[in-house]
Amino acid sequence: MRFNTLAEWLAWQETLHPKSIDLGLSRVKEVYGRLGNSGKPPFTITVGGTNGKGSCVAMLDAILRSEGYRVGTYTSPHLLRYNERICIDGQPSSDDRICGAFERIERVREEITLSFFEFGTLAALDIFDAADLDVQVLEVGLGGRLDAVNIIDADVALIASIDLDHQDWLGDTRTAIGLEKAGIFRSGRPAVVGDIDVPAAVVQYAEEHDVPLSYLGRDFRYEMLSGSWDWLGRNAELTDLPFPALKGDHQLINASAVLETLHRVESRLPVSPAAIREALRNVTLAGRFQYIPGSIPVLLDVAHNPQAVRVLADHLRRQFSGKTIHAVFAVMRDKDISGIINNIKDLVEHWYLAPLKMPRAATADQLLAVFDSLGVSAVRSGFPDAAAAFDAARRSAESDHLLLVFGSFFLVSEYLAHMN
Template identity: 80%
Template sequence: MRFKTLADWLAWQEALHPKSIDLGLFRVKKVYERLGRRGPMPYTITVGGTNGKGSCVAMLDAILRRQGYRVGTYTSPHLLRYNERICIDGEPVGDDPICDAFERIDRVRDDTTLSFFEFGTLAALDIFAAADLDVQVLEVGLGGRLDAVNIVDANAALIASIDLDHQDWLGDTRTAIGLEKAGIFRPGKPAVIGDIDVPAAVVQYAEEHGVPLSWLGRDFTYEMLGGGWNWIGRDARLDNLPLPALQGVHQMMNASAVLETLHRIEHDVPVSAVSIRDGLKNVSLAGRFQYIPGSVPVLLDVAHNPQAVKVLADYLRSRFEGKTIHAVFAVMRDKDISGIVNNIKDLIQDWYLAPLQMSRAATAEQLLAVFDSFGVSAVRAGFADAAAAFDAAKRDAATDHLVLVFGSFFLVSEYLAHMS
């Protein structure tokens, strides 16, 4: 074996390929074919979208496991441990199976270079193939059409939402981005979109490729009750459902799309109303509106694009109305930083810019220029590390204030590690 520890494998993978993101299926598909199958292909649900992918995967996993299916989930990025990306029946896979999968991949790839994400995708598929799964739920990393996850022909596809993000790779319009995400569709296989504004070109793409497509607002919807909700499809409905345990009204759109997906595949993967209700009540997902009580309460959220931050701002208005909020913030330089700040600046009393030790992160100087353009002056920078920014925000906050940590998965990960 090339390496004995998972940490060594991951460090090597980060430097193996010249690009951290290299969209395209030729290299990864070639290695996947060389790996061969170690078992029957599980029923596959591929989940994409600008925002909401992780929530949809979590809900699908919770419901399907409650029904008694053996489920594997592949997600990214992770918050604390790489192993979180590859789970079987809700539990992260151990180091040894991942290292063994990496060894098999390395053995057959010859001189083909793979990105960090491609290595992880192949490892997940290899592990799942030998795990006697009933269902595998695969989260797209970036886009869809050229994402490594798309080497697998999904039995069903779910796109949680379509909005602007990763424009450098996916295009600068919702139409272009929607078409990239629609690349996970397969002829004759059900596809669901949890967005009410589906670009016409995406609908046309589905029609031309024989994809039975349904989307929120046309083929299914939901209605809120006092303490619950109803899901309403074209030819079925579920009444008096519990609200998803994941916080935020936007989760109703995600939950509705999940139920539509399950309805569309019910002949292959049947689930009961009891399993749906129990799954919704018990689903959990770290880093999404994650509230941590204490002498100064903290809210964690991985929102990192304008759409997600608008949802976060709406949640703050509804859940923490009138609360003084101190924000610890970091973001990648390739994001729409102005759009992010503009959508939430009016709710924040002061900002603490947390440095992240990675080349993709926006520098304090870049962030300060954005805040200056909006006339926001209550911004502190120059911290030695993210932990120092967290500590400063908590020191400045009163017990009835809220510290908000958001802008990047990596920042939320740093906070969770800092508190562990």
């Protein structure tokens, strides 16, 4: 074996390809073919979208496992351990299993270079192929059309939402981004969009490629009641459902799209109302509106684009009205930083900029320039590491305040590691 530990494999993979992101399917498809797997992957649900992908994968996984299916999920990025990316029946894959997959990939790739994400995607598919799964749920890393997971033909595709993010790669309009995400659609196979404002070009794309498309507001909807909610499809409905255990009113949008997705494939993958109810009550997902009670309560969220931060701000207004909020923040420099800050600046009293030791992260000077342009002055920076920023925010906060840690996945990951 080339390396003995998972950490060694991952460190090497980061140096293997000259680009951290290299969209395209030819290289990864060639290596996948060389792996010589069974040739017929498990029933596949591919999940894309700007925001909401992780929540949709979590709910699909919970519902299907509640029904008794054996389910594999591939997600990214992880929060604490790389192993979280490749789960079977809710359990992260072991180091040995992942290293074994990496070794099989390395034996067959020969002259072909693979990015870090492509290596991981191939490892997940290799592990799932050998695991006798009923279903695999694959989360798109970036876009859809040229993302590595798209080498697998989805039996049903779900786009959770469409908004502006990764514009350097996907385009700078919702239409362009929507079309990139629609690349996970397959002719004759159902697709669902959990967005009420679907670009017309996406609907046209589905029609031209014979994709049976349904989307929120036209083909399905939800109604919120006092202590429950109803899901209403074109020829089916589920009433008096428990609210998802994942916090935030927006989770009803995600849950509705998930139920529509399962409804569209019910002849091949039936699930009972009882399984749906149990799963909604018990589903979990770290880092999304994750509330940690204590003398100074903490809210964690990986919102890192303007749409996600608007949802976060709405949640703060509803659940933490009147609270003094101390926000620890970090984000990648290729994000719409001005849009992010502008959507939440009126709710935050004190800001703490946490440095992330990675090339893509926005520096303190870059962030300070944006804060200054928006007239926000209560910003502290210059911390040696993220842990120091967390500690400074906690020391400044009082018992009736809220500590908000949001932005990059890597920041939330650092907080969870720091807390542990």
